[in-house]
Amino acid sequence: MRIQVRDRELGKYFRTMLEDRLPDDELHWVDPDTPAPLTGAEVFIGPRFTAADAGTADRLRLVQVAGAGLDAIDLSALPPGAACANLYRHEHSIAEYALAATVLLRRDLLVQDRGLRDGRWLTPSRSPGMQHGRDLRSARVGFIGFGHIGRTCWNLFRAAGVAAGAAVSLSGASGRPLDGLEWWDDLDRLDDLCAASDVIILSLPAEQGTLDLIGAAQLEALGPDGILVNVGRGPVVSQDALYEALSSGAIKGAAIDVWYHYPAGSEVVAPADHDFGALPNVLMTPHVSGATRETHLARLDDIVENIERLRTGRPLLNLVTG
Known part of the structure:
Protein backbone atom coordinates (compact mmCIF):
# COMPACT_ATOMS: atom_id res chain seq x y z
CA MET A 1 0.00 0.00 0.00
CA HIS A 90 -3.91 12.72 24.30
CA GLU A 91 -6.47 12.97 27.06
CA HIS A 92 -4.29 11.64 29.89
CA SER A 93 -1.42 13.98 29.01
CA ILE A 94 -3.83 16.91 28.86
CA ALA A 95 -5.37 15.94 32.19
CA GLU A 96 -1.93 15.94 33.79
CA TYR A 97 -1.29 19.39 32.35
CA ALA A 98 -4.64 20.73 33.59
CA LEU A 99 -4.06 19.40 37.10
CA ALA A 100 -0.49 20.71 37.26
CA ALA A 101 -1.51 24.12 35.91
CA THR A 102 -4.32 24.37 38.43
CA VAL A 103 -1.94 23.67 41.31
CA LEU A 104 0.60 26.20 40.01
CA LEU A 105 -1.98 28.94 39.71
CA ARG A 106 -4.04 28.30 42.85
CA ARG A 107 -0.87 28.30 44.96
CA ASP A 108 0.77 31.31 43.24
CA LEU A 109 3.84 29.21 42.42
CA LEU A 110 4.50 31.07 39.16
CA VAL A 111 4.61 34.41 40.97
CA GLN A 112 6.74 33.01 43.79
CA ASP A 113 9.19 31.39 41.38
CA ARG A 114 9.74 34.65 39.52
CA GLY A 115 10.03 36.61 42.75
CA LEU A 116 12.59 34.33 44.34
CA ARG A 117 14.80 34.53 41.24
CA ASP A 118 15.11 38.23 42.12
CA GLY A 119 15.60 37.53 45.84
CA ARG A 120 12.02 38.45 46.76
CA TRP A 121 10.34 36.06 49.22
CA LEU A 122 6.69 36.38 48.24
CA THR A 123 5.00 34.58 51.13
CA PRO A 124 2.08 35.77 53.29
CA SER A 125 4.38 36.25 56.29
CA ARG A 126 7.02 38.26 54.39
CA SER A 127 4.98 40.09 51.75
CA PRO A 128 1.78 41.86 52.87
CA GLY A 129 0.14 41.56 49.45
CA MET A 130 0.38 37.77 49.29
CA GLN A 131 -2.43 35.47 50.34
CA HIS A 132 -2.18 31.82 51.33
CA GLY A 133 -2.40 29.43 48.41
CA ARG A 134 -5.33 27.07 48.02
CA ASP A 135 -4.95 23.34 47.60
CA LEU A 136 -7.32 21.11 45.65
CA ARG A 137 -9.50 20.04 48.57
CA SER A 138 -11.53 23.24 48.34
CA ALA A 139 -11.62 23.43 44.53
CA ARG A 140 -14.93 23.30 42.69
CA VAL A 141 -14.06 22.35 39.13
CA GLY A 142 -16.26 23.18 36.15
CA PHE A 143 -15.79 21.54 32.77
CA ILE A 144 -16.78 23.30 29.58
CA GLY A 145 -16.74 20.34 27.25
CA PHE A 146 -16.98 16.83 28.68
CA GLY A 147 -15.71 14.48 26.01
CA HIS A 148 -12.49 12.44 26.03
CA ILE A 149 -10.51 15.27 27.60
CA GLY A 150 -13.06 16.53 30.10
CA ARG A 151 -13.88 13.09 31.47
CA THR A 152 -10.23 12.14 31.87
CA CYS A 153 -9.49 15.46 33.58
CA TRP A 154 -12.38 14.89 35.95
CA ASN A 155 -11.11 11.41 36.86
CA LEU A 156 -7.71 12.85 37.75
CA PHE A 157 -9.09 15.85 39.65
CA ARG A 158 -11.51 13.60 41.49
CA ALA A 159 -8.70 11.27 42.51
CA ALA A 160 -6.79 14.29 43.79
CA GLY A 161 -9.66 15.09 46.16
CA VAL A 162 -11.36 18.17 44.75
CA ALA A 163 -14.49 19.35 46.52
CA ALA A 164 -16.93 19.06 43.60
CA GLY A 165 -17.32 19.06 39.84
CA ALA A 166 -19.93 20.01 37.26
CA ALA A 167 -20.00 20.26 33.48
CA VAL A 168 -21.62 21.83 30.46
CA SER A 169 -21.17 20.55 26.93
CA LEU A 170 -22.64 21.01 23.48
CA SER A 171 -25.20 18.23 23.97
CA GLY A 172 -25.42 17.98 27.76
CA ALA A 173 -25.46 14.64 29.56
CA SER A 174 -28.17 13.17 27.29
CA GLY A 175 -28.76 10.34 29.72
CA ARG A 176 -25.11 9.49 30.23
CA PRO A 177 -23.86 8.76 33.78
CA LEU A 178 -22.64 11.71 35.82
CA ASP A 179 -19.56 9.83 37.14
CA GLY A 180 -19.55 11.78 40.38
CA LEU A 181 -20.37 15.22 38.95
CA GLU A 182 -22.94 17.27 40.79
CA TRP A 183 -24.61 18.06 37.46
CA TRP A 184 -24.01 18.05 33.69
CA ASP A 185 -26.08 20.16 31.33
CA ASP A 186 -25.89 21.91 27.96
CA LEU A 187 -24.40 25.33 27.26
CA ASP A 188 -27.55 27.13 28.38
CA ARG A 189 -26.17 26.75 31.91
CA LEU A 190 -22.71 28.10 31.09
CA ASP A 191 -23.11 31.14 33.35
CA ASP A 192 -24.30 28.93 36.22
CA LEU A 193 -21.22 26.78 35.82
CA CYS A 194 -18.85 29.74 35.88
CA ALA A 195 -20.50 31.20 38.97
CA ALA A 196 -20.33 27.86 40.81
CA SER A 197 -16.69 27.07 39.97
CA ASP A 198 -13.25 28.03 41.22
CA VAL A 199 -11.52 26.30 38.30
CA ILE A 200 -12.73 26.05 34.71
CA ILE A 201 -11.26 23.42 32.37
CA LEU A 202 -12.15 24.38 28.80
CA SER A 203 -11.84 21.72 26.09
CA LEU A 204 -14.39 22.75 23.46
CA PRO A 205 -13.49 22.97 19.76
CA ALA A 206 -13.70 26.27 17.90
CA GLU A 207 -16.73 26.09 15.65
CA GLN A 208 -19.87 28.01 14.89
CA GLY A 209 -21.59 28.53 18.21
CA THR A 210 -18.45 28.36 20.37
CA LEU A 211 -16.40 31.32 19.12
CA ASP A 212 -16.07 33.95 21.89
CA LEU A 213 -18.28 31.75 24.04
CA ILE A 214 -16.35 32.88 27.11
CA GLY A 215 -16.48 36.63 27.47
CA ALA A 216 -16.43 39.29 30.15
CA ALA A 217 -19.65 38.12 31.82
CA GLN A 218 -18.45 34.54 32.24
CA LEU A 219 -15.03 35.60 33.54
CA GLU A 220 -16.64 38.00 35.99
CA ALA A 221 -18.85 35.15 37.21
CA LEU A 222 -15.76 32.95 37.72
CA GLY A 223 -14.51 35.63 40.10
CA PRO A 224 -11.26 36.89 41.63
CA ASP A 225 -10.28 33.46 42.99
CA GLY A 226 -11.06 31.74 39.69
CA ILE A 227 -8.66 29.89 37.40
CA LEU A 228 -9.21 29.24 33.68
CA VAL A 229 -7.34 26.41 31.95
CA ASN A 230 -7.85 26.45 28.18
CA VAL A 231 -6.84 23.23 26.39
CA GLY A 232 -9.59 23.44 23.75
CA ARG A 233 -9.14 26.22 21.23
CA GLY A 234 -8.08 29.83 21.78
CA PRO A 235 -10.94 31.60 19.97
CA VAL A 236 -13.53 29.99 22.26
CA VAL A 237 -12.42 32.67 24.73
CA SER A 238 -12.55 36.35 23.82
CA GLN A 239 -8.93 37.41 24.05
CA ASP A 240 -9.89 41.01 24.81
CA ALA A 241 -12.06 39.92 27.72
CA LEU A 242 -9.47 37.44 28.98
CA TYR A 243 -6.63 39.94 28.90
CA GLU A 244 -8.74 42.51 30.73
CA ALA A 245 -9.85 39.98 33.36
CA LEU A 246 -6.27 38.86 34.01
CA SER A 247 -4.90 42.41 34.05
CA SER A 248 -7.54 43.75 36.40
CA GLY A 249 -7.67 40.81 38.79
CA ALA A 250 -11.22 39.92 37.82
CA ILE A 251 -9.91 36.33 37.77
CA LYS A 252 -6.89 34.97 39.61
CA GLY A 253 -5.05 33.40 36.70
CA ALA A 254 -5.10 31.35 33.53
CA ALA A 255 -3.20 28.57 31.83
CA ILE A 256 -3.37 29.05 28.08
CA ASP A 257 -2.16 26.22 25.85
CA VAL A 258 -4.19 27.10 22.75
CA TRP A 259 -3.91 30.41 20.96
CA TYR A 260 -5.16 32.95 18.47
CA HIS A 261 -2.17 33.03 16.10
CA TYR A 262 0.10 30.15 15.07
CA PRO A 263 3.27 29.94 12.99
CA ALA A 264 3.20 28.01 9.75
CA GLY A 265 6.63 26.59 10.56
CA SER A 266 9.49 27.61 12.85
CA GLU A 267 9.15 31.38 12.50
CA VAL A 268 8.61 33.68 15.47
CA VAL A 269 4.91 34.53 15.88
CA ALA A 270 3.19 36.25 18.79
CA PRO A 271 0.36 33.96 19.92
CA ALA A 272 -2.15 36.76 20.57
CA ASP A 273 -2.81 40.42 19.90
CA HIS A 274 -2.34 41.22 23.59
CA ASP A 275 0.90 40.79 25.53
CA PHE A 276 -0.15 37.96 27.83
CA GLY A 277 3.54 37.31 28.50
CA ALA A 278 3.77 40.52 30.50
CA LEU A 279 1.20 39.26 33.00
CA PRO A 280 2.51 37.42 36.09
CA ASN A 281 -0.61 35.30 36.55
CA VAL A 282 -0.54 33.46 33.23
CA LEU A 283 1.01 30.11 32.35
CA MET A 284 1.71 30.21 28.60
CA THR A 285 2.49 27.03 26.67
CA PRO A 286 2.72 26.48 22.89
CA HIS A 287 -0.09 23.93 22.36
CA VAL A 288 1.81 21.10 24.05
CA SER A 289 -0.57 19.94 26.78
CA GLY A 290 -1.15 16.64 24.97
CA ALA A 291 2.19 16.36 23.22
Whole structure:
Protein backbone atom coordinates (compact mmCIF):
# COMPACT_ATOMS: atom_id res chain seq x y z
CA MET A 1 0.00 0.00 0.00
CA ARG A 2 1.37 3.43 -0.92
CA ILE A 3 1.26 5.85 2.03
CA GLN A 4 2.22 9.52 2.04
CA VAL A 5 3.26 10.89 5.44
CA ARG A 6 3.33 14.67 5.76
CA ASP A 7 3.71 15.24 9.49
CA ARG A 8 6.60 16.99 11.20
CA GLU A 9 6.47 15.05 14.50
CA LEU A 10 6.19 11.62 12.87
CA GLY A 11 8.96 12.39 10.43
CA LYS A 12 11.38 13.72 13.03
CA TYR A 13 10.82 11.33 15.92
CA PHE A 14 8.91 8.24 14.82
CA ARG A 15 9.85 7.54 11.20
CA THR A 16 11.83 4.37 11.89
CA MET A 17 9.14 3.00 14.21
CA LEU A 18 6.41 3.48 11.62
CA GLU A 19 8.51 1.97 8.83
CA ASP A 20 9.39 -1.03 11.00
CA ARG A 21 5.71 -1.67 11.76
CA LEU A 22 4.60 -1.38 8.13
CA PRO A 23 7.38 -3.29 6.37
CA ASP A 24 5.28 -4.31 3.38
CA ASP A 25 4.00 -0.82 2.62
CA GLU A 26 5.57 1.94 0.56
CA LEU A 27 5.95 5.00 2.78
CA HIS A 28 6.73 8.35 1.21
CA TRP A 29 7.87 11.04 3.64
CA VAL A 30 7.08 14.56 2.51
CA ASP A 31 8.24 17.88 3.95
CA PRO A 32 5.11 19.64 5.31
CA ASP A 33 6.44 22.93 3.97
CA THR A 34 6.64 21.61 0.39
CA PRO A 35 3.63 19.32 -0.15
CA ALA A 36 3.86 16.71 -2.88
CA PRO A 37 1.04 15.36 -5.07
CA LEU A 38 -0.95 12.43 -3.72
CA THR A 39 -0.82 10.58 -7.02
CA GLY A 40 -0.96 6.84 -6.33
CA ALA A 41 -1.32 7.20 -2.56
CA GLU A 42 -4.02 5.15 -0.87
CA VAL A 43 -3.38 6.62 2.58
CA PHE A 44 -2.46 10.17 3.54
CA ILE A 45 -1.20 10.90 7.08
CA GLY A 46 -0.93 14.51 8.20
CA PRO A 47 -2.55 17.41 10.06
CA ARG A 48 -3.70 19.33 6.96
CA PHE A 49 -5.72 18.27 3.92
CA THR A 50 -6.90 20.75 1.29
CA ALA A 51 -8.86 20.84 -1.93
CA ALA A 52 -5.51 21.14 -3.72
CA ASP A 53 -4.42 17.85 -2.15
CA ALA A 54 -7.66 16.21 -3.19
CA GLY A 55 -7.12 17.39 -6.73
CA THR A 56 -3.97 15.27 -7.00
CA ALA A 57 -5.44 12.16 -5.34
CA ASP A 58 -6.40 9.39 -7.75
CA ARG A 59 -6.44 6.35 -5.43
CA LEU A 60 -6.96 7.85 -1.98
CA ARG A 61 -8.90 5.69 0.49
CA LEU A 62 -8.01 7.19 3.86
CA VAL A 63 -7.04 10.59 5.23
CA GLN A 64 -5.56 9.75 8.61
CA VAL A 65 -5.39 12.99 10.57
CA ALA A 66 -2.24 13.05 12.68
CA GLY A 67 -4.10 14.46 15.70
CA ALA A 68 -7.56 15.16 17.07
CA GLY A 69 -8.21 18.57 15.54
CA LEU A 70 -10.00 18.92 12.22
CA ASP A 71 -9.42 22.66 11.86
CA ALA A 72 -7.14 22.23 8.84
CA ILE A 73 -8.94 19.27 7.26
CA ASP A 74 -11.27 20.16 4.38
CA LEU A 75 -13.78 17.36 4.75
CA SER A 76 -15.81 18.69 1.84
CA ALA A 77 -12.84 18.04 -0.43
CA LEU A 78 -12.53 14.31 0.34
CA PRO A 79 -12.54 12.33 -2.91
CA PRO A 80 -15.46 9.93 -3.47
CA GLY A 81 -14.95 6.74 -1.49
CA ALA A 82 -12.27 8.20 0.79
CA ALA A 83 -12.69 8.13 4.56
CA CYS A 84 -11.24 10.42 7.21
CA ALA A 85 -10.24 9.36 10.73
CA ASN A 86 -8.55 11.29 13.50
CA LEU A 87 -6.54 10.38 16.61
CA TYR A 88 -7.04 10.85 20.33
CA ARG A 89 -4.91 9.25 23.05
CA HIS A 90 -3.91 12.72 24.30
CA GLU A 91 -6.47 12.97 27.06
CA HIS A 92 -4.29 11.64 29.89
CA SER A 93 -1.42 13.98 29.01
CA ILE A 94 -3.83 16.91 28.86
CA ALA A 95 -5.37 15.94 32.19
CA GLU A 96 -1.93 15.94 33.79
CA TYR A 97 -1.29 19.39 32.35
CA ALA A 98 -4.64 20.73 33.59
CA LEU A 99 -4.06 19.40 37.10
CA ALA A 100 -0.49 20.71 37.26
CA ALA A 101 -1.51 24.12 35.91
CA THR A 102 -4.32 24.37 38.43
CA VAL A 103 -1.94 23.67 41.31
CA LEU A 104 0.60 26.20 40.01
CA LEU A 105 -1.98 28.94 39.71
CA ARG A 106 -4.04 28.30 42.85
CA ARG A 107 -0.87 28.30 44.96
CA ASP A 108 0.77 31.31 43.24
CA LEU A 109 3.84 29.21 42.42
CA LEU A 110 4.50 31.07 39.16
CA VAL A 111 4.61 34.41 40.97
CA GLN A 112 6.74 33.01 43.79
CA ASP A 113 9.19 31.39 41.38
CA ARG A 114 9.74 34.65 39.52
CA GLY A 115 10.03 36.61 42.75
CA LEU A 116 12.59 34.33 44.34
CA ARG A 117 14.80 34.53 41.24
CA ASP A 118 15.11 38.23 42.12
CA GLY A 119 15.60 37.53 45.84
CA ARG A 120 12.02 38.45 46.76
CA TRP A 121 10.34 36.06 49.22
CA LEU A 122 6.69 36.38 48.24
CA THR A 123 5.00 34.58 51.13
CA PRO A 124 2.08 35.77 53.29
CA SER A 125 4.38 36.25 56.29
CA ARG A 126 7.02 38.26 54.39
CA SER A 127 4.98 40.09 51.75
CA PRO A 128 1.78 41.86 52.87
CA GLY A 129 0.14 41.56 49.45
CA MET A 130 0.38 37.77 49.29
CA GLN A 131 -2.43 35.47 50.34
CA HIS A 132 -2.18 31.82 51.33
CA GLY A 133 -2.40 29.43 48.41
CA ARG A 134 -5.33 27.07 48.02
CA ASP A 135 -4.95 23.34 47.60
CA LEU A 136 -7.32 21.11 45.65
CA ARG A 137 -9.50 20.04 48.57
CA SER A 138 -11.53 23.24 48.34
CA ALA A 139 -11.62 23.43 44.53
CA ARG A 140 -14.93 23.30 42.69
CA VAL A 141 -14.06 22.35 39.13
CA GLY A 142 -16.26 23.18 36.15
CA PHE A 143 -15.79 21.54 32.77
CA ILE A 144 -16.78 23.30 29.58
CA GLY A 145 -16.74 20.34 27.25
CA PHE A 146 -16.98 16.83 28.68
CA GLY A 147 -15.71 14.48 26.01
CA HIS A 148 -12.49 12.44 26.03
CA ILE A 149 -10.51 15.27 27.60
CA GLY A 150 -13.06 16.53 30.10
CA ARG A 151 -13.88 13.09 31.47
CA THR A 152 -10.23 12.14 31.87
CA CYS A 153 -9.49 15.46 33.58
CA TRP A 154 -12.38 14.89 35.95
CA ASN A 155 -11.11 11.41 36.86
CA LEU A 156 -7.71 12.85 37.75
CA PHE A 157 -9.09 15.85 39.65
CA ARG A 158 -11.51 13.60 41.49
CA ALA A 159 -8.70 11.27 42.51
CA ALA A 160 -6.79 14.29 43.79
CA GLY A 161 -9.66 15.09 46.16
CA VAL A 162 -11.36 18.17 44.75
CA ALA A 163 -14.49 19.35 46.52
CA ALA A 164 -16.93 19.06 43.60
CA GLY A 165 -17.32 19.06 39.84
CA ALA A 166 -19.93 20.01 37.26
CA ALA A 167 -20.00 20.26 33.48
CA VAL A 168 -21.62 21.83 30.46
CA SER A 169 -21.17 20.55 26.93
CA LEU A 170 -22.64 21.01 23.48
CA SER A 171 -25.20 18.23 23.97
CA GLY A 172 -25.42 17.98 27.76
CA ALA A 173 -25.46 14.64 29.56
CA SER A 174 -28.17 13.17 27.29
CA GLY A 175 -28.76 10.34 29.72
CA ARG A 176 -25.11 9.49 30.23
CA PRO A 177 -23.86 8.76 33.78
CA LEU A 178 -22.64 11.71 35.82
CA ASP A 179 -19.56 9.83 37.14
CA GLY A 180 -19.55 11.78 40.38
CA LEU A 181 -20.37 15.22 38.95
CA GLU A 182 -22.94 17.27 40.79
CA TRP A 183 -24.61 18.06 37.46
CA TRP A 184 -24.01 18.05 33.69
CA ASP A 185 -26.08 20.16 31.33
CA ASP A 186 -25.89 21.91 27.96
CA LEU A 187 -24.40 25.33 27.26
CA ASP A 188 -27.55 27.13 28.38
CA ARG A 189 -26.17 26.75 31.91
CA LEU A 190 -22.71 28.10 31.09
CA ASP A 191 -23.11 31.14 33.35
CA ASP A 192 -24.30 28.93 36.22
CA LEU A 193 -21.22 26.78 35.82
CA CYS A 194 -18.85 29.74 35.88
CA ALA A 195 -20.50 31.20 38.97
CA ALA A 196 -20.33 27.86 40.81
CA SER A 197 -16.69 27.07 39.97
CA ASP A 198 -13.25 28.03 41.22
CA VAL A 199 -11.52 26.30 38.30
CA ILE A 200 -12.73 26.05 34.71
CA ILE A 201 -11.26 23.42 32.37
CA LEU A 202 -12.15 24.38 28.80
CA SER A 203 -11.84 21.72 26.09
CA LEU A 204 -14.39 22.75 23.46
CA PRO A 205 -13.49 22.97 19.76
CA ALA A 206 -13.70 26.27 17.90
CA GLU A 207 -16.73 26.09 15.65
CA GLN A 208 -19.87 28.01 14.89
CA GLY A 209 -21.59 28.53 18.21
CA THR A 210 -18.45 28.36 20.37
CA LEU A 211 -16.40 31.32 19.12
CA ASP A 212 -16.07 33.95 21.89
CA LEU A 213 -18.28 31.75 24.04
CA ILE A 214 -16.35 32.88 27.11
CA GLY A 215 -16.48 36.63 27.47
CA ALA A 216 -16.43 39.29 30.15
CA ALA A 217 -19.65 38.12 31.82
CA GLN A 218 -18.45 34.54 32.24
CA LEU A 219 -15.03 35.60 33.54
CA GLU A 220 -16.64 38.00 35.99
CA ALA A 221 -18.85 35.15 37.21
CA LEU A 222 -15.76 32.95 37.72
CA GLY A 223 -14.51 35.63 40.10
CA PRO A 224 -11.26 36.89 41.63
CA ASP A 225 -10.28 33.46 42.99
CA GLY A 226 -11.06 31.74 39.69
CA ILE A 227 -8.66 29.89 37.40
CA LEU A 228 -9.21 29.24 33.68
CA VAL A 229 -7.34 26.41 31.95
CA ASN A 230 -7.85 26.45 28.18
CA VAL A 231 -6.84 23.23 26.39
CA GLY A 232 -9.59 23.44 23.75
CA ARG A 233 -9.14 26.22 21.23
CA GLY A 234 -8.08 29.83 21.78
CA PRO A 235 -10.94 31.60 19.97
CA VAL A 236 -13.53 29.99 22.26
CA VAL A 237 -12.42 32.67 24.73
CA SER A 238 -12.55 36.35 23.82
CA GLN A 239 -8.93 37.41 24.05
CA ASP A 240 -9.89 41.01 24.81
CA ALA A 241 -12.06 39.92 27.72
CA LEU A 242 -9.47 37.44 28.98
CA TYR A 243 -6.63 39.94 28.90
CA GLU A 244 -8.74 42.51 30.73
CA ALA A 245 -9.85 39.98 33.36
CA LEU A 246 -6.27 38.86 34.01
CA SER A 247 -4.90 42.41 34.05
CA SER A 248 -7.54 43.75 36.40
CA GLY A 249 -7.67 40.81 38.79
CA ALA A 250 -11.22 39.92 37.82
CA ILE A 251 -9.91 36.33 37.77
CA LYS A 252 -6.89 34.97 39.61
CA GLY A 253 -5.05 33.40 36.70
CA ALA A 254 -5.10 31.35 33.53
CA ALA A 255 -3.20 28.57 31.83
CA ILE A 256 -3.37 29.05 28.08
CA ASP A 257 -2.16 26.22 25.85
CA VAL A 258 -4.19 27.10 22.75
CA TRP A 259 -3.91 30.41 20.96
CA TYR A 260 -5.16 32.95 18.47
CA HIS A 261 -2.17 33.03 16.10
CA TYR A 262 0.10 30.15 15.07
CA PRO A 263 3.27 29.94 12.99
CA ALA A 264 3.20 28.01 9.75
CA GLY A 265 6.63 26.59 10.56
CA SER A 266 9.49 27.61 12.85
CA GLU A 267 9.15 31.38 12.50
CA VAL A 268 8.61 33.68 15.47
CA VAL A 269 4.91 34.53 15.88
CA ALA A 270 3.19 36.25 18.79
CA PRO A 271 0.36 33.96 19.92
CA ALA A 272 -2.15 36.76 20.57
CA ASP A 273 -2.81 40.42 19.90
CA HIS A 274 -2.34 41.22 23.59
CA ASP A 275 0.90 40.79 25.53
CA PHE A 276 -0.15 37.96 27.83
CA GLY A 277 3.54 37.31 28.50
CA ALA A 278 3.77 40.52 30.50
CA LEU A 279 1.20 39.26 33.00
CA PRO A 280 2.51 37.42 36.09
CA ASN A 281 -0.61 35.30 36.55
CA VAL A 282 -0.54 33.46 33.23
CA LEU A 283 1.01 30.11 32.35
CA MET A 284 1.71 30.21 28.60
CA THR A 285 2.49 27.03 26.67
CA PRO A 286 2.72 26.48 22.89
CA HIS A 287 -0.09 23.93 22.36
CA VAL A 288 1.81 21.10 24.05
CA SER A 289 -0.57 19.94 26.78
CA GLY A 290 -1.15 16.64 24.97
CA ALA A 291 2.19 16.36 23.22
CA THR A 292 4.01 13.79 25.34
CA ARG A 293 5.99 10.84 24.02
CA GLU A 294 3.36 8.51 25.45
CA THR A 295 0.65 10.27 23.46
CA HIS A 296 2.61 9.95 20.23
CA LEU A 297 3.42 6.27 20.80
CA ALA A 298 -0.24 5.49 21.47
CA ARG A 299 -1.25 7.40 18.33
CA LEU A 300 1.32 5.45 16.35
CA ASP A 301 -0.46 2.28 17.49
CA ASP A 302 -3.77 3.65 16.19
CA ILE A 303 -2.29 4.71 12.86
CA VAL A 304 -0.91 1.23 12.26
CA GLU A 305 -4.18 -0.34 13.42
CA ASN A 306 -6.23 1.80 11.03
CA ILE A 307 -4.00 0.93 8.09
CA GLU A 308 -4.39 -2.77 8.89
CA ARG A 309 -8.15 -2.32 9.21
CA LEU A 310 -8.25 -0.54 5.86
CA ARG A 311 -6.24 -3.36 4.32
CA THR A 312 -8.58 -6.04 5.63
CA GLY A 313 -11.89 -4.17 5.20
CA ARG A 314 -12.69 -3.77 8.90
CA PRO A 315 -14.29 -0.66 10.47
CA LEU A 316 -11.82 2.16 11.11
CA LEU A 317 -11.04 3.67 14.50
CA ASN A 318 -12.22 7.24 15.16
CA LEU A 319 -13.96 7.56 11.83
CA VAL A 320 -14.93 11.16 11.12
CA THR A 321 -16.57 10.58 7.76
CA GLY A 322 -16.59 8.02 5.01
